[in-house]
Amino acid sequence: MAVLLSDHLHYDWKAPHGPDNDRLVFSKGHAAPLLYAMFKAAGAIADEELLTLRKRGSRLEGHPTPGLPWVDVATGSLGQGIPAAVGMALAARLLDLDLRCWVLLGDSEMAEGSVYEAFELAGFYRLSSIIAIVDMNRLGQRGPTMAQWDGEPYAARARAFGWNAQILDGHDREAIHRAYQEAEASSRPTCLVARTRKGAGVSFLEDKEGWHGKALSADEAKRALAELGDPAGDLVVETRRPRQASAPRTPSAGAFTPPRYEVGTKVATREAFGDALRALGAARGDVVVLDGEVSNSTFSERFLKADAARFFEIYIAEQQLVSAAVGMQVLGLRPFAATFAAFFSRAYDQVRMAAISRAHLGLVGSHAGVSIGEDGPSQMALEDLAMMRAVHGSTVLYPSCATTAAELTRQMASRDGITYLRTTREKTPVLYGSEERFAIGGSKVLRQSPRDVAAVLAAGVTLHEALRAHALLEGEGLAVRVVDLYSVKPIDAVTVEACARECGGQLVVVEDHWPQGGLGDAVCEVFAGRPSPPSVARLGVRDMPGSGTPAQLLDAAGISAEHIAAAVRRIGRGGTGPGGG
Template identity: 45%
Template sequence: MGDGETAEGSVWEAAAFSSHYKLDNLVAIVDVNRLGQSEATALGHSVDVYKARYDAFGWNAIIVDGHDIMAVCKALLTAATTKDKPTALIAKTLKGKYFPGVEDLDNWHGKPLGKQSGPALEAVKALITDNGPHGLSPRPIKDDAPKITFPKVQLCEPPKHTMGEKIATRKTYGEALVKLGKNYSRIVALDGDTKNSTFAITYKNCCPERFVECFIAEQNMVGVGIGLGCRARNIVFVSAFAAFFTRAFDQIRMGAISQTEVNFVGSHAGCSIGEDGPSQMALEDFAMFRTIPGAVCFYPSDAVSAERAFELAANHRGVTFTRTSRPATAVVYENTETFEIGKSKVLRKSDGDKVTVVGAGVTLHEALAAHKTLQAEGINIRVVDAFCLKPVDKALMVECGKATGGRIVTVEDHYFEGGLGEGVAAAVAEDGGVKVHRLAVTGIPRSGPAALLMEDYGISANCIVKAVKKMLA
């Protein structure tokens, strides 16, 4: 890695993680050339300081002349025989070594040599004392890793829940992992010291050898997950409070660019988590994950749909994000219900529906409560469980919108920007004739009882009733 890069906190998250797990098969080569992009790095050529820092993190740090190939090889041999510690090669180098007018000079980052290319080539050629032939040939690639095939991954047993039973989807996460892990030995789960809240602990207790505790270092946790998913050798699930993934957006984004296959699971989302307060409330998680290229975003509303969401995620090749809920919610689906990526479900429907209400997760249950209230007043509404927020079920949204007089109300435990409402609005925009009224969290919530917060911030059943009546006025 570059010396300038070591200013990143994620580097030291990785250093602490690697030392803790005694990863003696890991070697980090730090190119200390002292020059950053726009000016010299903070430490310059102070290789002793770099060594002291890696030593302090429990590494075997070795200072070498990065231009001395034999010294580098000797250091690598030392690394190979070092036990219970990762090794850091602190390689002192000069940027543009041997290039006249370039060597160790500022302002050459990412620039072609231009007029300096001729003198640079001549300088390098002059250093070659024996131009061969040497009788050297590259060794054939040794690819002795066993081939891994991914069959269709299924839960070892179908959901077994009772209609109306209340269970938090975050709890279902751990149970679903166990069901997947019993059927497939390459299900690996990571968590960032939230496993007793995300319920990843359920999987740890079942399959400890396939669980990795990454502690409170989400950037590194995502990096480890990406690594474990490389070359399609594992099915990886990474869990944390959904809000904490915002710290690792860069790693998630770069992973997607590299076509990673990681399933992210975020719990404790929205103001419905109640007393934990706004620092813990993910209210922008879907806005973040829906921008990730190729990502699939699930928001299950009950235990049955949650189990199936995790099963779908395990079979998807790419990034997925599943939001789980802290509150226990009633089971609304039969155990035999099937689910698909990009498909939503209609839970309440009649020929006389005046408005379509689209919810997801906790707000689906608010929509069902609103349906009951409005029905008692002689107003019928259609209730749709979005289930998948990316891709949005465009066909169903257009169909329901047109069937209910061109009126849709969306309700989400999320800020207005980037979530369910914008997804539905975009889905129906091209067809025209459908108006979308969006209900979302109207400000930064306080700490308090979930029901009170959902009412105060505009996403309760009562708020849905008011929105429906307003559209019909």
């Protein structure tokens, strides 16, 4: 890192968000003290701040986060630095930026599958701007790594994915310098496997187990400095400026022309997402789309057909999909990453880390719930609302109609944090005209009367079942309110409270999702701590589904119109629905 800082990293430390800066990612985030020491050597921080390491309120946390302006992405969950660098390199290529992405990895994290998703994709796209440095010091947290000091397995894996790779002495400054020069001149990504000794130069630390994450005592520090030779004076490194000084890039902007759908026609919300995405691309030059090789199902292929340069195929590698989106937004782009909703569970750690990275991106999951039908439970996202609601600062949206889906997609491009849009496979009736607006945090009351005995709160496919139930009950003389809770987080607490107040304290929540963590929990949280909460009957998927038609599976799960109507009848007769309380 000393050689990199003094001779190869091109960076304006006074303008850390400058587009032409090289990117430096410490994938081995537990090496944060080394990163912070580099910041100190570059003159970015002072001794006083360096000594606040890991203390409450300090920017120098135990693992790096973008609370420091020189940190692009949070690390510490291993295996995510190199996939984020892939996104940065793809963005740099799109924006024609002459920069390099330097990534420091630990040898223990080379066991992470996400590392090899990144190696494969970087090799496929020949991302020569990526230079990965593996700190092969033989020791992991609890003992030796699998390969220990045998660097050939690491190098061979990199070469198999189309990378340049070499093994070198990580303590030989001239060898490191030459390796960096060769990597900078390469037309392919490079992996440098640096053989090092943990604690080198200190007799009681060098290549010794049991020191992972441990600090030296004051006496041990004195002994270590005596062996190393305490440097005289202040250590400041003269660093290199960016290779080019580009004018700030202003993405092209135009008017968003929303797709229009005739009320009553049937259009899948996933299709409306594709239409809106294409319209967004025409209006905003910063929007990019990443696909998990399902663009013909998510309908993101409509963006591809309109602007292939801003469409990135990540293939079946969902961890890389999310990490690449995080990396791309570092350089000012607004990514949408789309796949089947169920498959985001594979990348949940990346989503969680994206929030810690303070990333702004849109995630879109299609084929949610039992309503997808015959494909069976492996394809049915039944956990995704709970999963995404739990992410710090997230927004979770579940449109019921094409008009809603298109408008919410437009808003996602300007929304801070992680925004998740859940779309439906089946075509559903268009409920709203193009003049309707859908505020995030809002809802729509579709049916109501002064005689409502209960309010049915739903979103997505179950809203249409609720409307069918309303028609059944109306013929029986039972009035019920129906509310479209398209914004799951933040939820429209004002409307939910009004429903409880005006409908006799009787709510029925119906969702194509497991009962835990989804729409029902979101509604109940509105009344948390209240002395007299309403009765909430919760209809959700409670048994493991199988294959069948959408109608069969909705009915088997107890979330069809007939089951909603039955729950309301019980309320009308003075009983409670399933899960009430």
